Amino acid sequence: MASPLEEVSGRGLTYFGVWEWLVALLVLGLAVFVLPISRTAAALLVLGFALVKAGLVVRNYMHLKREHLLLYFLVAVPVTLVLILLVALVPDIAQHH
Amino acid sequence: MSSSVETVDSPGLGIAAPNAQTDGLRAIPRGRMGIWWFLASEIMVFGGLIASFVLERAAHGGWTAQAEHVHWVIGAINTLVLLTSSLTMALGLRAARAGEQRRLVTFLGLTILLGAAFLGIKAFEYSLEIARGFTPLAGLFWGFYYTMTGLHALHVLGGLAVNSTLWVLAARGRLWPRLQHRVEFAGLYWHFVDVVWIFLFPLIYLT
Known part of the structure; x- marks a missing residue:
């Protein structure tokens, strides 16, 4: 044990x-x-x-x-999408405030 | 008592450990693949919320004053509770893989207790804030605060339900071969909930 x-x-x-x-x-x-x-x-x-x-x-x-490399991709894809969302919205926020 | 020293790198025993260098794609069990797909979708849910929070916070400088009313000590205690529950969950999986039923029951029980403690502390914290007038409608910061921590608490509650079911099955000694896999999948979910809190705590309470 x-x-x-x-x-x-x-x-x-x-x-x-x-x-x-x-x-x-x-x-x-x-x-x-x-x-x-x-x-x-x-x-x-x-x-x-x-x-x-x-x-x-x-x-x-x-x-x-x-784990297999595929599982890294499974995690990396949504993290990347969230980062893209963040960056893409920055100009919009900057323009309004 | 085994004399072997077991590390995170060599948990061994029971379920075949994946090997990224030698195993093909098919070596990933379907259940494990499924739970990782589910967690990937959860990253989008919490990631979207966190991204919105960060952007809105950047846009509204006044949030700093509102954020100073949160109880960071309570948040820190809850972080410690959840981190410890991840340790007991990992030890529970190791016990499951080793076929050590009593240890699995003990560690799963500890994980459940710590998860319940987290929710109890969170409820106490909510009561303190609501008593001071900081309701979800008290401002944008508080709206985000209750949405993010409330959604996270719901996930903890879901994890508690799964872990409690597994605890009963483990205590009765039923479904033992499959139970090992189920503990692994429940553990992946539980650790994910821990990771979400690891980001929520500094974002809401410290920064």
Whole structure:
């Protein structure tokens, strides 16, 4: 029976190790707002941490890193469409406001 | 107690692990392919909402003042709860693959409890905000807030229903071979719900 607390000797992250990274990034994301940096910079940093956290979950807990390339496309297509939507609407928002 | 060290890279046991380098397209089980298609459509749903939120927020500078009334500490606690539930779900899948029924029941039970805690905390947070007059009609920000977090909470509720069904089946020891696959698919959905919250939390509570 494998323990969730088992340590790994340099061969990869355990599920518990991934969780530790997720919690550390959460704490870091909260801590950036006490740093003497602009609010915009802090927001970008926090969103960057969110991207890393999402990547950790998708790759390790959802095991996407061991999946077929087709599943990467399945994820990439809607993400790309959302980004296109975002970019395409920027001029409209800028014009009205 | 197994002496082998099991990592995320080598969860092994039970269901054949996919190998992107050696397996063809047909190696992807239909169920797994189906759930990923479903999740892709969910990306469009939440992605569209998040894109709208970002654009509207960029257009309305006054939102910053409204956003300062959200309870970021409660949001952070809920984030920790959901991240932990992803860990227990992943451990539940590993137990299912190893054929360890008791551990599967334990980890699925923990996932259900953490999901219920998330919803309970969210309901408490809603009650605090509504008591202060921040209803869905209090402004565009609050409309987005309740729509995005409410839709997410509905997804958590759906995941709870699926996980509870699997928990009952696992506790009774029924449908064991198929149950492993079902735990995997339920886990993919649960982790996706976690990923959505990972983006909602900083967007709504921190930025």
